[in-house]
Amino acid sequence: MAWQWFHRLGSPKWFYEKTTAWLPWLGFISITLILLGSIWGLAFGPAEAKQGNSARIIYIHVPAAVLAMAGYYVMAISGAIGLIWRMKLSFMVMKAAAPIGAVLTFLALFTGAVWGKPTWGAWWVWDGRITSMVVLFLLYLGIVALQEAYQNQDTADKISSVLALVGMVNIPIIYKSVDWWYTLHQPATLKLTEKSSIDPSMGYPLLLMILAFYIFYAWVLLLRTRVEILKREQKTNWVQEIVAKG
Amino acid sequence: MHPVRKQRLFLVIALVVVSSAVIGLSVYSMRNYADFFYPVSKIVAGEAPLHKSIRAGGCVVPGTILSAKDRLHTEFVITDGAERLKVEYDGLLPDIFGEGEAAVVTGKLNDQGVLVASQVLAKHDENYVPPEVAESMTDTERHNEACKGMNYGS
Numbered sequence: 347m348a349w350q351w352f353h354r355l356g357s358p359k360w361f362y363e364k365t366t367a368w369l370p371w372l373g374f375i376s377i378t379l380i381l382l383g384s385i386w387g388l389a390f391g392p393a394e395a396k397q398g399n400s401a402r403i404i405y406i407h408v409p410a411a412v413l414a415m416a417g418y419y420v421m422a423i424s425g426a427i428g429l430i431w432r433m434k435l436s437f438m439v440m441k442a443a444a445p446i447g448a449v450l451t452f453l454a455l456f457t458g459a460v461w462g463k464p465t466w467g468a469w470w471v472w473d474g475r476i477t478s479m480v481v482l483f484l485l486y487l488g489i490v491a492l493q494e495a496y497q498n499q500d501t502a503d504k505i506s507s508v509l510a511l512v513g514m515v516n517i518p519i520i521y522k523s524v525d526w527w528y529t530l531h532q533p534a535t536l537k538l539t540e541k542s543s544i545d546p547s548m549g550y551p552l553l554l555m556i557l558a559f560y561i562f563y564a565w566v567l568l569l570r571t572r573v574e575i576l577k578r579e580q581k582t583n584w585v586q587e588i589v590a591k592g
Numbered sequence: 593m594h595p596v597r598k599q600r601l602f603l604v605i606a607l608v609v610v611s612s613a614v615i616g617l618s619v620y621s622m623r624n625y626a627d628f629f630y631p632v633s634k635i636v637a638g639e640a641p642l643h644k645s646i647r648a649g650g651c652v653v654p655g656t657i658l659s660a661k662d663r664l665h666t667e668f669v670i671t672d673g674a675e676r677l678k679v680e681y682d683g684l685l686p687d688i689f690g691e692g693e694a695a696v697v698t699g700k701l702n703d704q705g706v707l708v709a710s711q712v713l714a715k716h717d718e719n720y721v722p723p724e725v726a727e728s729m730t731d732t733e734r735h736n737e738a739c740k741g742m743n744y745g746s
Contacts, residue, residue: 358623382688390722390726391724393720393722394720394721394723395722395723395725395726395727395734396716396726397687397716398687399690401720404720422611426604426608429599429600429603430600430604430605442717464686464687465686465687465688465714465716466686466696466713466714466715466716467684467685467689467711467712467713467714468711468713469688471628471713472628472688473628474626474627481677488595489615494690508607511607511611512607512608512611513607514612515608515611515612515615515616516641519615519619526626527623527626527627527628528627528628528629528631528649529628529631530628530629530713530715532715532716532717532718533717533718534718535718535719537719543717543718543719543720543737544719544720545720545721545725547722548720548722549720554735555668567626574696
């Protein structure tokens with residue numbers, strides 16, 4: 347029936363077997379695009395008029411921040427699907443997404459600090475954007491910690507899903523923080539509805555890097571989800587067969 | 593959809609809506625404390641405390657930067673288009689600090705209404721322009737986005 351594909355998605359075995367063939371492609375494409383985008387942006391793209399070469403950090407900073415926020419939706423929505431349909435696989439995706447998001451958030455904060463020191467004159471300020479990103483980092487760490495805090499995996503999944511859903515409101519807050527409050531962080535450069543305020547010579551490598559990070563994210567998320575599947579399904583016959591094969 | 597699942601779906605939606613409303617309202621009530629700096633008008637209007645460390649944000653008025661030759665001392669005026677505030681600073685300025693650029697100054701207001709700064713930060717705007725394009729721009733176009741078209745008076 348209409349929901350059949352959805353329920354089949356809930357089978358960890360089906361998912362594991364289906365995604366095996368995708369991994370090398372995702373890995374190859376994402377690494378290639380990241381290399382291309384980095385070389386384009388760092389070696390061939392121009393320096394920025396006022397900031398000079400330090401502006402080149404956007405090729406890492408912006409994609410990391412975009413994926414840190416998009417990844418939160420992946421995590422929270424997976425949690426919601428797990429709660430509603432009691433789908434085991436969905437909880438595994440949620441668990442797998444948390445540390446990836448934490449690393450990306452840290453990367454965005456770190457690259458921002460490195461850029462802030464020469465540009466603003468301070469590597470860290472507590473303005474609206476940076477503070478809400480710190481909250482995002484803590485939310486991710488909270489999910490990681492909650493997953494480890496319970497003996498019972500089912501309880502851990504439900505509690506962390508609730509935290510992930512409650513924290514979801516932080517994403518629009520991060521996004522709009524630079525418009526709502528006086529912040530030191532600049533407003534958005536890439537705009538959906540109007541002309542972006544970046545020269546195309548820097549805008550195209552940036553867009554390429556964002557695309558590359560999306561594919562890289564999908565790759566790492568799949569890898570981590572598959573490890574989680576093997577861990578949680580280790581008593582089943584099909585996992586034992588994979589282990590036996592080596 | 594199975595009725596039990598439908599019920600859980602509503603519970604999840606309710607959780608998101610209620611928690612978003614609670615957090616959203618809390619953030620809304622804190623909006624005046626969430627600002628990183630005071631705009632110049634609020635300081636001139638007396639909304640900022642005297643002799644206490646505050647931050648002021650504005651654009652550096654062209655032609656007002658005066659640097660002492662014998663020591664590390666700079667004076668300049670920042671504006672938000674409506675009001676002006678004089679700043680004194682004994683320290684190193686960030687690279688992109690300059691006329692027509694936005695700056696955020698931490699310091700204490702003295703009785704003369706001068707902000708004695710302990711830190712000056714430059715605020716970059718959202719524009720990313722290569723050097724050759726910037727050279728072909730006029731002086732006002734090159735200024736910080738936040739400072740564009742600002743009335744600096746005379």
